Amino acid sequence: MISVLEHGVGAIAEEKIKTIAPLVEYYETEMGLGAGRLMLATNFLRDAREMQPNLTPEARAALEQAEALVVSTMIRFLGAGKEGEGCGCGEGCNCADSIQQQAQAWLDKAKNRS
Amino acid sequence: MILVAGFGNLLHRDDAFGVRLLERLQDNPNLSPRVRLFDAGIGGMHFVQELFCGYRAVVILDAVQGQTPGQVRVLQADVTDPRTLPPRLKRDMLADLHYAEPGRAMAMAKALDTLPPRAYIVGCVPAAIDLGIGMSPEAENALPIAEARLTELLTSLLRAEEVGE
Numbered sequence: 001m002i003s004v005l006e007h008g009v010g011a012i013a014e015e016k017i018k019t020i021a022p023l024v025e026y027y028e029t030e031m032g033l034g035a036g037r038l039m040l041a042t043n044f045l046r047d048a049r050e051m052q053p054n055l056t057p058e059a060r061a062a063l064e065q066a067e068a069l070v071v072s073t074m075i076r077f078l079g080a081g082k083e084g085e086g087c088g089c090g091e092g093c094n095c096a097d098s099i100q101q102q103a104q105a106w107l108d109k110a111k112n113r114s
Numbered sequence: 115m116i117l118v119a120g121f122g123n124l125l126h127r128d129d130a131f132g133v134r135l136l137e138r139l140q141d142n143p144n145l146s147p148r149v150r151l152f153d154a155g156i157g158g159m160h161f162v163q164e165l166f167c168g169y170r171a172v173v174i175l176d177a178v179q180g181q182t183p184g185q186v187r188v189l190q191a192d193v194t195d196p197r198t199l200p201p202r203l204k205r206d207m208l209a210d211l212h213y214a215e216p217g218r219a220m221a222m223a224k225a226l227d228t229l230p231p232r233a234y235i236v237g238c239v240p241a242a243i244d245l246g247i248g249m250s251p252e253a254e255n256a257l258p259i260a261e262a263r264l265t266e267l268l269t270s271l272l273r274a275e276e277v278g279e
Contacts, residue, residue: 030204
């Protein structure tokens with residue numbers, strides 16, 4: 001069986017991720033594969049948004065929407081983790097609570113901007 | 115190689131200090147080719163990535179805390195390894211999403227074992243960090259002083275690198 005990660009867009013994505021492999025591994029270890037990768041993605045999206053003060057309103061809105069989608073998906077992953085399906089942090093894990101708080105802060109900021 | 119990274123937000127007055135100091139260094143024709151200048155601005159993730167290249171030392175340029183506005187400070191960075199934090203604090207750090215604060219970016223690098231053995235901060239105590247373009251006279255006056263202190267530090271770090279320390 002051919003892996004979808006070895007061909008086409010999957011292979012391109014995997015190649016690009018190689019340059020940040022240590023970060024990906026760290027986040028995966030700390031938060032689980034899905035939530036960890038999504039958390040890392042929010043960091044990059046936030047950088048992209050904040051580093052460009054001259055973004056057009058459309059570009060800014062697109063980045064904010066991408067960020068919102070990632071955060072919303074991450075919360076679903078962590079929700080699943082809380083029910084024992086995926087977070088993988090083990091005992092003492094409070095990923096879901098932390099993310100919920102940060103997500104709320106992010107949403108509040110977005111609300112103030114609009 | 116030594117990495118010199120300028121942090122700060124140009125839209126928050128004296129918070130731009132690190133980036134402005136880096137600009138002065140970019141204009142210095144005597145700068146050693148063994149020093150790499152990196153404009154981190156407010157993008158901490160790229161700084162974390164840059165450290166993957168492997169440096170002997172890193173110098174952060176930034177606005178720093180202190181009593182007297184305009185005071186230049188050279189500090190050895192005290193970086194907490196997130197792996198030593200209790201779970202809750204570790205998760206909060208991961209969730210904070212703000213590696214634009216150099217301390218957090220360096221902590222992440224430490225967790226990844228990519229933080230150079232020598233890490234310093236050269237900065238200025240800000241007089242104003244409200245929203246606005248242009249630094250205060252205190253911070254402007256501190257630029258040449260900070261540049262001189264930074265040059266001294268780089269000379270000493272380069273010398274240490276030469277003798278393999």
